[in-house]
Amino acid sequence: MSASTAPRRPGPTPTPVSQPFWDAAAAGTLTLQHCGRCDAVVFYPRHRCPRCWAEALAWRPASGRGTVATYTVVHKPGHPAFAPDTPYVVALIDLAEGPRMLSAVVGCEPGQVRIGMPVRVRFTAGADHPLPLFEPEEEP
Numbered sequence: 001m002s003a004s005t006a007p008r009r010p011g012p013t014p015t016p017v018s019q020p021f022w023d024a025a026a027a028g029t030l031t032l033q034h035c036g037r038c039d040a041v042v043f044y045p046r047h048r049c050p051r052c053w054a055e056a057l058a059w060r061p062a063s064g065r066g067t068v069a070t071y072t073v074v075h076k077p078g079h080p081a082f083a084p085d086t087p088y089v090v091a092l093i094d095l096a097e098g099p100r101m102l103s104a105v106v107g108c109e110p111g112q113v114r115i116g117m118p119v120r121v122r123f124t125a126g127a128d129h130p131l132p133l134f135e136p137e138e139e140p
């Protein structure tokens with residue numbers, strides 16, 4: 001399939017609450033909300049802290065590091081635009097700050113992904129909406 005006939009990839013739909021997350025992503029930074037009352041780290045983006053109900057949530061840069069909590073290898077995508085990427089890995093990432101994020105693991109073969117594997121964020125390049133994906137953390 002040529003690029004001109006390939007279906008357009010669906011992307012996120014920013015809301016007033018999530019717009020700061022996507023603005024930071026466009027600048028290559030992963031951000032999370034922090035509660036000014038109870039210090040909870042919050043993801044996904046919300047109006048109120050899910051722990052203490054305060055509205056005092058502020059955006060802060062995150063480390064971009066985490067570990068693979070679980071994953072699956074996708075062979076048949078849910079949207080035809082992702083067919084060229086198959087097989088790919090959809091994973092739940094336990095971020096170093098605490099929240100769990102649904103994303104994908106890139107930069108390695110699907111068979112190399114393991115539960116507990118250290119990963120770091122890498123944003124998609126050249127996309128309308130850069131997405132936070134994760135790649136294996138290099139061994140120290």
Ligand SMILES: [Zn+2]
Binds near residue numbers: 037051
């Ligand atoms: Zn709170």
